[in-house]
Amino acid sequence: xxxxxxxYAAAVLVVWLIIVTFFMILNRTLDLEVFFxxxxxxxxxxxxxxxxxxxxxxxxxxxxxxxxxxxxxxxxIVAEKILEIIAA
Amino acid sequence: xxxxxxxxxxxxxAVLLILLLAGEAVDPVLYAAENIxxxxxxxxxxxxxxxxxxxASVVPLMDELLGHTGTLALTIKVKDYESAxxxxxxxxxxxxxxxxxxxxxxxxxxxIAEFQKSNRQNQEALxxxxxxxxxxxxxxxxxxxxxxxxxxxxVIYEGEALRQKMRETYTAYAKREPETTRIATHYxxxxxxxxxxxxxxxxxxxxxxxxxxxxxxxxxxxxVTPREGRYGENLSIGGRYADGVPGTPLTIYVDSRIAxxxxxxxxxxxxYPYRIGRILAGPHLVYATAGxxxxxxxxxxxxxxxxxxxxxxxxxxxTAVACTGNLTTEDGRPVLEAPVILRVDGETLISTETDGxxxxxxxxxxxxxxxxxxxxxxxxGYPLNSSRSQVETLQVRGEGLSPFPFIAAIAAxxxxxxxxxxxxxxxxxxxxxxxxxxxxxxxxxxxxSVEIEGxxxxxxxxxxxxxxxxxxxxxxxxxxxxxxxxxxxxxxFFERYERIRYAGEVPTEEExxxxxxxxxxxx
Numbered sequence: 001x002x003x004x005x006x007x008y009a010a011a012v013l014v015v016w017l018i019i020v021t022f023f024m025i026l027n028r029t030l031d032l033e034v035f036f037x038x039x040x041x042x043x044x045x046x047x048x049x050x051x052x053x054x055x056x057x058x059x060x061x062x063x064x065x066x067x068x069x070x071x072x073x074x075x076x077i078v079a080e081k082i083l084e085i086i087a088a
Numbered sequence: 089x090x091x092x093x094x095x096x097x098x099x100x101x102a103v104l105l106i107l108l109l110a111g112e113a114v115d116p117v118l119y120a121a122e123n124i125x126x127x128x129x130x131x132x133x134x135x136x137x138x139x140x141x142x143x144a145s146v147v148p149l150m151d152e153l154l155g156h157t158g159t160l161a162l163t164i165k166v167k168d169y170e171s172a173x174x175x176x177x178x179x180x181x182x183x184x185x186x187x188x189x190x191x192x193x194x195x196x197x198x199x200i201a202e203f204q205k206s207n208r209q210n211q212e213a214l215x216x217x218x219x220x221x222x223x224x225x226x227x228x229x230x231x232x233x234x235x236x237x238x239x240x241x242x243v244i245y246e247g248e249a250l251r252q253k254m255r256e257t258y259t260a261y262a263k264r265e266p267e268t269t270r271i272a273t274h275y276x277x278x279x280x281x282x283x284x285x286x287x288x289x290x291x292x293x294x295x296x297x298x299x300x301x302x303x304x305x306x307x308x309x310x311x312v313t314p315r316e317g318r319y320g321e322n323l324s325i326g327g328r329y330a331d332g333v334p335g336t337p338l339t340i341y342v343d344s345r346i347a348x349x350x351x352x353x354x355x356x357x358x359x360y361p362y363r364i365g366r367i368l369a370g371p372h373l374v375y376a377t378a379g380x381x382x383x384x385x386x387x388x389x390x391x392x393x394x395x396x397x398x399x400x401x402x403x404x405x406x407t408a409v410a411c412t413g414n415l416t417t418e419d420g421r422p423v424l425e426a427p428v429i430l431r432v433d434g435e436t437l438i439s440t441e442t443d444g445x446x447x448x449x450x451x452x453x454x455x456x457x458x459x460x461x462x463x464x465x466x467x468x469g470y471p472l473n474s475s476r477s478q479v480e481t482l483q484v485r486g487e488g489l490s491p492f493p494f495i496a497a498i499a500a501x502x503x504x505x506x507x508x509x510x511x512x513x514x515x516x517x518x519x520x521x522x523x524x525x526x527x528x529x530x531x532x533x534x535x536x537s538v539e540i541e542g543x544x545x546x547x548x549x550x551x552x553x554x555x556x557x558x559x560x561x562x563x564x565x566x567x568x569x570x571x572x573x574x575x576x577x578x579x580x581f582f583e584r585y586e587r588i589r590y591a592g593e594v595p596t597e598e599e600x601x602x603x604x605x606x607x608x609x610x611x
Binding site for chain 1: 109112113116117118119120121490492493494495496497498499500501503504505508509569
């Protein structure tokens, strides 16, 4: 059961990304930035939900690294948007 | 397939996908319905909904507009100016309705828009014709009353100018007729009243020509040579002043505006070189005055000419480009101080002006990426035709990447890493610090006395848990799970008690005995 958790998490994340893509197509706009931000939100939610109270499996450490990288990219996007607004 | 191989394939596919997406990161909008790159991407949902009711009213409105031109021309011809004013007001109202309809139905790229443009011009022409006819009638009656020389000349000049204007109005009106009729016929509208209006306007303009005020012969004569010219050419306006004294100053007027001054020479003659500049193509009036003496009126024609505009682009720095070029007529004459528009990416318009050599120069600051620039000359007010340069495509490097987003990204990564690490710590530390916090259970071991006979099984289990905890010297604040971690040798006891306490399980008599032995250290 515990081993299957990570597969459930991956499946939920994939479903979330498909939902995001579906609604983006429905909205007739495919924007990588929006997609990235929504995928990060999905990953954060999944990470919080599968994180155990008393144990820390190895995949959680890898998810942690992934979150660090994604947060860095997110910060880059936000900073760039701020610069755009300031320049406008 | 071995798991290792499948992992490698999966990782390679993920890296490939990330690299492909990274290529698009500079312009993250992969697709937007409004911003399509090819016709194949056109999205019908972006086309505004059209109301069939509106579309059906286009042709009847065209019919009505054409009908009004006929009525209006007739009322002007019979000099029923009151009715003409009313007809014109109604015509303007219908034209406005038609304009709104064209915008609403988004017909700006069709020949209906062409019809709309012609109709607007027809409306302006008819309004001008009405005013001019009224004014000409006033002049006719004024001429009879005025006997004074100067005033009489003023009436004559104005009458001449009006006739000239009416001729031009008619010419332009008649010129639009074939195209407008074609469009109207194409949509099944009745163009007959409109065609009749052209004939009626011809009669109105002709009637104006018949009226010639009998001006007294002026001693100051005037002529223009040659009688016609194009932009940039020089015409000579000259003549003789029969009674003039050499050195008498003269003022030359073109279309009632002062064009320049000259003086009489020793032969009582004068000459003024007139360069054709920013003046409309078509016939123009010229006369001269010497004090109170007015000359007769001479005319000359300005012929339209084609223009050529060039565009050269040079990079100034990473974000700025210099746009330069020349604006010349077809025979190579520079067009001076003329407005030039630089159209960037087909939409942004930037104005500049040619100098005394017909050259323009403008530096543009652009964002990074590919841009297109085209120079345009809209010949409004010039006897020249509009021209456009070739579209130039350029690549602007743009400013270097700002360090701020990178600093923000690194800071965020460090922050996120620290936070994630910090969240993990409380779980790991107690295990490491276990020997420091808690004394070894064996040292603190004391044998408490517990009596569980006659108690309900779950209460008995609680007593035994407390007893064991006390015996091991574990503080009373610790939960069964914490106790299991602190005393791994008795983990089974604590886990069993946890299930009894929190999961509501009831221990059997045998289990209680076993727990009692462990709690009291009799095992």
